[in-house]
Amino acid sequence: MNSVKEYYDKIGWKKQKGKYVDTLTFTSDKGAKYKKAVNERLREMIGESDSLLDIACGAVPFNSKAKKQICIDFSITAIKEAKQNRPYGLFVLGDITNIPLKDNSVTDTISLHTIYHIDKDKQSRAIEEIRRVSQRKCYVIYNAGKHATLVNILTLPLQLWNWSEKRINTNSKRKVYFYAHDYKWLEKYGRLETYTLLNENGIKLYSVLLGLIAKIEKHFPRHAYHPLLIIDKKG
Ligand SMILES: C[S@@+](CC[C@H](N)C(=O)[O-])C[C@H]1O[C@@H](n2cnc3c(N)ncnc32)[C@H](O)[C@@H]1O
Numbered sequence: 001m002n003s004v005k006e007y008y009d010k011i012g013w014k015k016q017k018g019k020y021v022d023t024l025t026f027t028s029d030k031g032a033k034y035k036k037a038v039n040e041r042l043r044e045m046i047g048e049s050d051s052l053l054d055i056a057c058g059a060v061p062f063n064s065k066a067k068k069q070i071c072i073d074f075s076i077t078a079i080k081e082a083k084q085n086r087p088y089g090l091f092v093l094g095d096i097t098n099i100p101l102k103d104n105s106v107t108d109t110i111s112l113h114t115i116y117h118i119d120k121d122k123q124s125r126a127i128e129e130i131r132r133v134s135q136r137k138c139y140v141i142y143n144a145g146k147h148a149t150l151v152n153i154l155t156l157p158l159q160l161w162n163w164s165e166k167r168i169n170t171n172s173k174r175k176v177y178f179y180a181h182d183y184k185w186l187e188k189y190g191r192l193e194t195y196t197l198l199n200e201n202g203i204k205l206y207s208v209l210l211g212l213i214a215k216i217e218k219h220f221p222r223h224a225y226h227p228l229l230i231i232d233k234k235g
Pocket residue numbers: 004005008055056057058059060072073074075078094095096097111112113114117118
């Protein structure tokens with residue numbers, strides 16, 4: 001697979017046994033209650049935005065409380081599926097590194113689980129673009145990858161298991177471009193909070209502790225596997 005767009009057009013947003021391949025590949029049903037609570041926390045944080053841009057919305061746009069939601073993605077398959085999954089809203093084909101909107105044309109913007117799939121040298125352009133089109137706030141869920149040292153140590157056994165499985169079965173995880181800048185790089189653009197401290201491996205391994213983790217994780221944004229970057233243009 002030679003590009004992220006091609007992956008999402010031809011594989012990621014196709015369904016297998018009623019589920020999207022991307023969802024089957026990168027997520028699991030483990031920790032469903034915790035994941036729902038984390039999502040709700042973000043939903044409350046964003047609140048009733050007058051107009052919310054969900055950029056790189058994927059097949060299942062964010063279930064926000066916004067009065068108007070504009071969903072943009074560069075994958076035509078994502079846009080077609082998004083329209084079916086969330087029939088109200090505005091759906092546009094477009095690239096996050098060149099958003100087809102005027103400056104300050106939406107109230108707030110979200111970009112969830114995407115910027116780390118953009119070429120490492122173009123990620124800052126993507127962040128500048130979402131800042132440009134927003135009047136108020138931008139929320140970016142990032143993936144700290146190798147920089148989330150604590151989580152990587154805590155999940156080492158499962159990482160080793162997955163690695164050995166990948167060596168035996170090279171199709172076990174499909175490769176999509178990924179590059180994680182460090183926390184310091186992210187902080188150039190705004191402040192960091194925690195979306196989730198753990199990754200999928202951590203959620204599997206520490207499922208009995210998720211109640212406790214949900215209570216304390218907000219204190220460790222610089223250890224979060226999924227940090228939440230918040231850009232406040234008025235702040
Ligand atoms: C991991 S999915 C995340 C989808 C959704 N935001 C979510 O959280 O479920 C990444 C999405 O970003 C889109 N994408 C990747 N690079 C993009 C770009 N440069 N411009 C617009 N969309 C992009 C892909 O087509 C895909 O739908």
